[in-house]
Amino acid sequence: MTLTATMEKYNILYVDDEPSNLRIFKDTFRRSFNIHIATSAKEGIQILDNHNIDLIISDQRMPEMTGVELLKYSFQKYPKTNRILLTGYSDIKAIEEAINQARVFQYVQKPWSEKSLLEIIGDALRVQELEEENERQKEALKIAKEKAEKSDQLKTEFIYNLTHEIRTPMNGIIGFASLLENDDIDKSDRKHYLKIIQNSTSQLLRIIDDILEISQLVTKQVNVQKSEFNLNDLLKELHSLFNLKIKDSKLQLFLNCDSFNTDEVITTDRARLYTILSNLLDNAIKFTNEGHIELSCIKENDTIKIFVRDTGIGIPENSIQTIFQRFSQAEKDAVNKSGGLGLGLSIAQENAKLINGELSVESKIGEGSTFCLTLLQK
Structure with missing residues (x-):
């Protein structure tokens, strides 16, 4: 049986009190595996505790601690590491103990042949790989179920x-x-x-x-309709509309596009851009009891950035990554505090994707938030 090159990643520990056996084993299998050797169970335990061992092969008859005792220890402390026992024909009791107490994958009678032992090692590692993959899949299913x-x-x-x-x-x-x-x-x-x-x-x-x-x-039942229009005009329209909304509050809304060419024409879906910025402004008003909100824009080469800054309550750091997701915990917490459906940021994000824009946010609790819509113009 030929093992693939991927087997080289495996670490095998071979324990035997006969130096000649260790030397033969290492010379035989070092091209296929990373071989660790030990002349006693005590030395083998030290290697186990300090290295990521995938398979333990131990001779049964050793002074101080037998192979079964070593494999039993490894099973109790490292149950995911597979085990093979090397033993003679007369060690029937040791074989029974190895199977029942140490849960060995297989026992191999001495003297072993390279071909048969290589097949057993390959089978043991593949079984271990399948068990690990099964555990990963079970964990992935558990996470998916919880989600x-x-x-x-x-x-x-x-x-x-x-x-x-x-x-x-x-x-x-x-x-x-x-x-x-x-x-x-x-x-x-x-x-x-x-x-x-x-x-x-x-x-x-x-x-x-x-x-x-x-x-x-x-459901992707949307059409993007690009057109050329003056961005400043759109921002002034939003500024006027939302100024009316906050006229009876303690808020101020500023428009700052001084560095932006007043005659600048951009090409995108005007209605979707209007929806994005409306939802960002609504969100800023919702979470800013007093202070100010600023709507601003800058141009950097072929990129236009539109900002909505507020001096509101801010967003917790652990919610930044999920604030745009529908039915997220962050969205739920925001809705509980302020009312509404909490779909505004989700709608803004989806519309940003449709017009090839990128929506990002920076925020600090108690200091406010800055939402940035980045549009590429070519």
């Missing part, structure tokens, strides 16, 4: 949250619409009720739009 269960849990919580978010504006619409039926309410109250109904309707429409948007993105 799927966590995803299902987060999706279930999302559905409950969705129900709550829809009912809130619906209750506002139904409740205040019924109050409008009262002929005795004065003009100012009527105007106030209508305003609440309008706001509730807008909130409900945003929820529906988010659900439709993420559904289309997930």
Whole structure:
């Protein structure tokens, strides 16, 4: 039986109190394996404790500690390392103990032949490799199962949250619409009720739009429509719109594109870029109680970078990598703190991919976050 070159990675420990046997074994198999030799069980244990041994081969009859005792020790301390016992015809009891107590892969009667021992070694290593691969697959399945269960849990919580978010504006619409039926309410109250109904309707429409948007993105039912347009005009439009949104808050929204050519025309999908930046600004407002938000842009050669900076609560370091994922723990925590469906960053990320953009974030707890959209223009 011919062993492949990949077998060279294996470390084999051979223990025998006869130096001549050790020399013959090492000379025979050193081209196929990394051979470690020991003249006693005590020396063999030291090698076991200091090297990553894949297979132990031990002679049975040795002073101080027998081969079975050594293999039993190795089984208890290193159960994944396979074991082979070398013994004579008369050592039946030793063979039984090796099988029952040391769980040897096989015993080999002396004197051994190179061909038969090489086949047994190859079989032992392949069995060990299969067992290790089985363990890796079991661990991978366990992780996948846990991930799927966590995803299902987060999706279930999302559905409950969705129900709550829809009912809130619906209750506002139904409740205040019924109050409008009262002929005795004065003009100012009527105007106030209508305003609440309008706001509730807008909130409900945003929820529906988010659900439709993420559904289309997930199912790839989207078309990218590139066009040329003035980036400054788009940013000014967003600045004006979101200034209205925060007019009654303690926030300030700045637009900073002084270094950017006011007549600069870019080519991409304007609607998707608008959606990305709207969601980033919405996210910044949601997590910034006071201070300021800055919308800015720079051009570096063929690259345009658009930034949304805030002085908000920041993002924990362990959530940075998952903040853009749908149904992530980070997304769930954010939703619990601020309300809403928590799909904004997922929508922004998916749209960024569609227009060949890259969305990144830097953040520090208590200091705020900076989201950066990078667009390549050629």
